[in-house]
Amino acid sequence: MNSQDTVLSARNVGMTFNQGTPKAVTAIDDISFEVKRGEVVAIVGPSGCGKTTLFNIISGLLQPTQGSILVNDKPVHDATGHVGYMLQKDLLLPWRTVLENVIIGLQVRNVPRAEADKIARGLIEAYGLKGFENSLPSGLSGGMRQRVAFMRTLAFSPDVILLDEPFSALDSQTRLILQGDMLRIIRERQCSVVLVTHDVGEAITMADRIVVISSRPGRVHAVHDIDIAAEMRHPLKIRKLPLFNALYDQIWGELGIEMAA
Incomplete structure (x- = not known):
């Protein structure tokens, strides 16, 4: 893929609420990543790291105090229907x-x-x-x-689909089935997806790339490209791969370091 395949670009995005006042709180800081056509990028991080704030900026519901979001090379200034937003609750x-x-x-x-x-x-x-x-x-x-x-x-x-913990309310069996079904649909339709999840296994299963966000203020702590063949992306098959277990341990270690800090 080349730069023309980039659908979503987050460039040095930051958000400080009540900026310039004694109550100023920086939720996220200097976050950059790209999503290409047909890609799934997963965002994982501890609770309170600013994932919801980032989603609201991508959707145009919030304007960042730093940086910018571009969709198809056009800056996002408001909610124009460029994203489809799927939440935990249906x-x-x-x-x-x-x-x-x-x-x-x-x-x-x-x-x-x-x-x-x-x-x-x-x-x-x-x-x-x-x-x-x-x-x-x-x-x-x-x-x-x-x-x-x-x-x-x-x-x-929509140009971009935002999935916010879409399986968290489901039992484990249904969750695995839907992960496989949804991934198939995403591949068939060449959707560009940003997935927020607390489930590291889910992120490895579904994502082409995982962005690990630190505790508040949320910053990019690590980025992992998931090089696993499409035929092994089944939620059960993938868990048998040594690479899955190695990535799982590494990402949890990164999250553990941040949460301990």
Whole structure:
């Protein structure tokens, strides 16, 4: 890949709240990384290191006090719909069916209903929920609800997808299944993804690159390129690799040093 493949660029991003006052708090400082087309970059760090602040800056909800975010070489100044944001909770509207939840973003963008339905039905069929189009969220399992939330994020083809602990509320079995499914979907659609997770194993499984953030103020402590063949990226297969265990121990060591500090 070359520089033209870069979708997201964070350049020396910092955020100080109440800047210039005695109550000033620096949440993150001098953070730089890139996400290329089709890449997953995972952000890991201790609680309170500024991951949510960074996500809000990428999405345009916050303006950094230092540095800049570029998406497709254009500076991000506000929330323009350039990102799809998937949170820990699915936040499905309980009175809307699966189909109606998937098309919400398209409706906000005034996509004609027939076109929106076609896009949503294609996603629903491709990713395992055909037959549930008219089901309400209350009739779905936790894993199915997260699939719907991900389809809703994918439907309007955002430039960048932000995944904020998307599996943390699920049981371990469902979490592993969804990691594999979501990674397959990301590869198929060549999505550019920033994943925040406390699960180091999840980061190694899904990411092309892992950025380890220090405790507050959050700074880039280490960056790991994950050179693991695509056929070994299955959540179970990958855990049998010596490289997985070595990376797992190394990253936990880096996090442990920071948390102890």
